[in-house]
Amino acid sequence: MSIDLSQFHQTFFEESLEGLETMETGLLNLSPEELKTETVNTLFRVAHSIKGGSAMFGFSAITSLTHVMETLLDHVRAGRAGIDRLLVDALLAAVDCLRETVLAMKDGGGHDDRHIAASEAQLQRLLPAHSGIEVFGAPVRKSIDEPEGTDQPEGKDVAVGATWRIGFRPFPNLFKTGNDPLRLLRALAGVGKLAVSADISRLPAFGDLDPECCYLGWDLTLDSDVGREAIGEVFEWVEGNCDLVITPSSGGPIPLPEPVLPEVPEADHHESVLDDPHPSGHAQHGEPPRPGSERRQPQNPLQQSPGAEASSIRVSIQKIDALINLVGELVITQSMLSQCGQDLSSQKADNSIGGRLRDGLAQLARNTRELQESVLGIRMVPISFSFNRFPRLVRDLGHRLRKNVELRVSGENTELDKTVMEKIGDPLVHLIRNALDHGIETPEERRAAGKPDTGVLHLNAYHSGGRILIEIADDGAGIDSRKILARARARGLIAEGDPLPEDRIHDLIFQPGFSTAAEVTDISGRGVGLDVVRRNIKDLGGVVEVRSRAGQGSTFLIKLPLTLAILDGQLIRVGEHVYVIPLVSIIESLQVRKDRVSSIAGTAELYQLRNEYLPIVRLYEVLNVVPDNRRLDAGLLVVVEGDGQKAGIHVDDLLGQQQIVIKSLETNYRRVTGISGATILADGTVALILDIQGLIAMSRGRSPPLRSASLPDEQRIAA
Numbered sequence: 001m002s003i004d005l006s007q008f009h010q011t012f013f014e015e016s017l018e019g020l021e022t023m024e025t026g027l028l029n030l031s032p033e034e035l036k037t038e039t040v041n042t043l044f045r046v047a048h049s050i051k052g053g054s055a056m057f058g059f060s061a062i063t064s065l066t067h068v069m070e071t072l073l074d075h076v077r078a079g080r081a082g083i084d085r086l087l088v089d090a091l092l093a094a095v096d097c098l099r100e101t102v103l104a105m106k107d108g109g110g111h112d113d114r115h116i117a118a119s120e121a122q123l124q125r126l127l128p129a130h131s132g133i134e135v136f137g138a139p140v141r142k143s144i145d146e147p148e149g150t151d152q153p154e155g156k157d158v159a160v161g162a163t164w165r166i167g168f169r170p171f172p173n174l175f176k177t178g179n180d181p182l183r184l185l186r187a188l189a190g191v192g193k194l195a196v197s198a199d200i201s202r203l204p205a206f207g208d209l210d211p212e213c214c215y216l217g218w219d220l221t222l223d224s225d226v227g228r229e230a231i232g233e234v235f236e237w238v239e240g241n242c243d244l245v246i247t248p249s250s251g252g253p254i255p256l257p258e259p260v261l262p263e264v265p266e267a268d269h270h271e272s273v274l275d276d277p278h279p280s281g282h283a284q285h286g287e288p289p290r291p292g293s294e295r296r297q298p299q300n301p302l303q304q305s306p307g308a309e310a311s312s313i314r315v316s317i318q319k320i321d322a323l324i325n326l327v328g329e330l331v332i333t334q335s336m337l338s339q340c341g342q343d344l345s346s347q348k349a350d351n352s353i354g355g356r357l358r359d360g361l362a363q364l365a366r367n368t369r370e371l372q373e374s375v376l377g378i379r380m381v382p383i384s385f386s387f388n389r390f391p392r393l394v395r396d397l398g399h400r401l402r403k404n405v406e407l408r409v410s411g412e413n414t415e416l417d418k419t420v421m422e423k424i425g426d427p428l429v430h431l432i433r434n435a436l437d438h439g440i441e442t443p444e445e446r447r448a449a450g451k452p453d454t455g456v457l458h459l460n461a462y463h464s465g466g467r468i469l470i471e472i473a474d475d476g477a478g479i480d481s482r483k484i485l486a487r488a489r490a491r492g493l494i495a496e497g498d499p500l501p502e503d504r505i506h507d508l509i510f511q512p513g514f515s516t517a518a519e520v521t522d523i524s525g526r527g528v529g530l531d532v533v534r535r536n537i538k539d540l541g542g543v544v545e546v547r548s549r550a551g552q553g554s555t556f557l558i559k560l561p562l563t564l565a566i567l568d569g570q571l572i573r574v575g576e577h578v579y580v581i582p583l584v585s586i587i588e589s590l591q592v593r594k595d596r597v598s599s600i601a602g603t604a605e606l607y608q609l610r611n612e613y614l615p616i617v618r619l620y621e622v623l624n625v626v627p628d629n630r631r632l633d634a635g636l637l638v639v640v641e642g643d644g645q646k647a648g649i650h651v652d653d654l655l656g657q658q659q660i661v662i663k664s665l666e667t668n669y670r671r672v673t674g675i676s677g678a679t680i681l682a683d684g685t686v687a688l689i690l691d692i693q694g695l696i697a698m699s700r701g702r703s704p705p706l707r708s709a710s711l712p713d714e715q716r717i718a719a
Contacts, residue, residue, distance in 0.1 A: 013106040093122065168217060394457060414462055440475070471555055478552055568582070571655035590639070598613070642696055673698060676694070
């Protein structure tokens with residue numbers, strides 16, 4: 001009886017992806033100064049395991065490439081090959097190629113044979129002479145940059161003085177990254193004789209034109225005495241935002257895919273990110289995908305996580321055991337309550353039944369709470385799953401920017417909800433790219449400032465006050481407050497001569513499209529797109545703050561909830577309506593004293609609390625409901641903090657604290673300013689969860705207040 005091995009494919013894919021992450025981490029730790037034998041042995045074992053599994057399942061493309069990797073690593077551990085940057089770069093490129101291939105197979109798509117062939121050839125060139133390697137499957141094919149039929153010596157670039165044919169097809173979002181194709185063509189014209197032919201096949205009808213989209217492509221012929229690497233440097237800043245093929249001229253058309261233009265939303269153009277860390281496109285290996293194959297996202301280490309988002313998580317056996325024990329306790333408690341019910345129904349009740357029933361209910365409440373916490377604990381994963389992508393990101397970006405950067409990571413075992421961790425990845429990538437590009441200086445600039453040549457980027461995660469805090473700190477040049485202030489005044493964000501404290505000045509970089517950079521690069525631009533970072537973090541119920549000192553560095557502090565499913569809340573009442581304020585947002589509550597209330601211009605109200613003045617938010621005015629009493633001293637003031645700002649929310653009464661299950665209002669209704677969600681209370685009624693940042697913004701007139709009169713009676717927001 002034959003065995004169907006396809007049932008084991010998914011296990012092989014998951015294990016291979018984990019092994020590739022291990023291999024990438026190990027390669028980043030290799031250095032010529034200190035050859036760690038155990039690290040090399042680990043790399044060899046991973047390559048050997050993937051090769052064996054792929055051979056068993058018949059994945060010859062993976063087998064062929066991992067066999068060459070295994071052979072090269074065997075030479076390294078035997079001392080027949082040395083460790084240098086060229087070898088590490090080639091192995092990292094092979095890891096990227098394998099990851100892309102495994103993900104393609106996992107998704108049921110085809111793999112790119114030419115990419116694999118190029119990676120094999122690159123590794124082959126690094127093998128010692130007469131290594132006696134026998135390649136699995138077909139012999140090693142030529143690099144994708146070598147046209148068929150040429151007799152170019154292996155490992156050599158095309159001779160200088162060649163004619164190059166270049167196929168350049170920008171993606172539609174190229175302009176949004178701050179790049180201009182005309183500059184690239186001018187740069188090419190400066191290194192040789194350039195002939196240009198425009199491809200207008202993607203140009204839509206005039207009425208469908210979007211001025212922010214790039215529709216044109218170009219076929220270029222360059223007569224120059226430069227090599228392929230020099231031509232590739234011209235297009236370095238558009239990597240990930242175009243299809244690019246560079247070949248020595250040998251006749252025939254340039255085979256380029258026709259990218260599908262995305263549907264441009266009728267609105268939301270303001271939400272585009274100028275330096276989006278995740279632009280769509282192909283991997284930049286100079287080759288087109290196989291004809292008819294579906295376009296894939298690039299496995300660019302500067303843009304994507306080392307592994308795909310997993311649909312499952314590994315849970316320690318201790319957590320499972322604790323969960324099973326709690327379920328057992330819950331069953332026992334249920335039996336106790338059932339016996340009480342039987343005694344009551346058979347009229348055997350006595351005075352002790354009421355006490356037993358109360359004890360059973362108390363025990364049930366404790367078990368339920370512990371069960372809830374245990375289930376949430378299963379969803380908690382170390383933030384190292386997100387941090388693991390950054391050593392590769394920092395290494396490659398540092399090389400591109402010619403900067404020496406040391407990455408320090410602490411608190412990587414801090415746990416948070418898996419959903420939060422998956423969504424925090426993109427903002428972290430964006431902040432790190434900005435820190436590397438505009439925060440940390442070049443070695444020459446650091447020496448001139450009396451600093452070590454190597455800059456330090458520190459990632460730190462820790463728990464505090466029921467939240468997880470993530471710090472991204474660098475010891476670079478810091479944020480120039482004078483430039484920010486001048487730019488803000490030029491844009492009319494603040495009035496001339498209007499004094500601002502340092503923290504408010506730094507907060508301006510989160511304004512949409514705000515930037516002081518003289519030139520926006522494809523990597524980042526401090527301030528460009530940071531409004532999207534703040535919005536994404538706010539969607540997670542968190543806040544981001546920035547602290548900076550000129551010449552000493554900057555620190556971005558992200559505060560996030562541990563989970564998006566449950567929170568501890570304070571129930572408050574305004575008139576007939578009950579609302580929930582997240583407990584982590586509350587500083588204190590107090591009885592209002594009229595002598596401490598001040599009025600500004602007859603509109604804004606301030607409350608003097610010790611040495612500071614807090615704006616008063618009359619909740620009944622913002623939510624348009626009827627309170628018990630409109631006098632401030634007849635109610636209570638709940639002092640809250642949101643988005644780095646404090647305020648006093650005026651309510652009629654405090655009802656108590658309760659752990660609540662969050663229900664998405666946007667999923668079931670629509671997004672409502674000032675409201676972050678809803679929950680069902682113990683009596684079955686629905687209570688809205690207040691968004692503190694939104695309420696403070698609404699009270700300052702940044703957003704229109706909620707007007708329930710605009711809705712049908714049965715859909716009033718405050719009901």
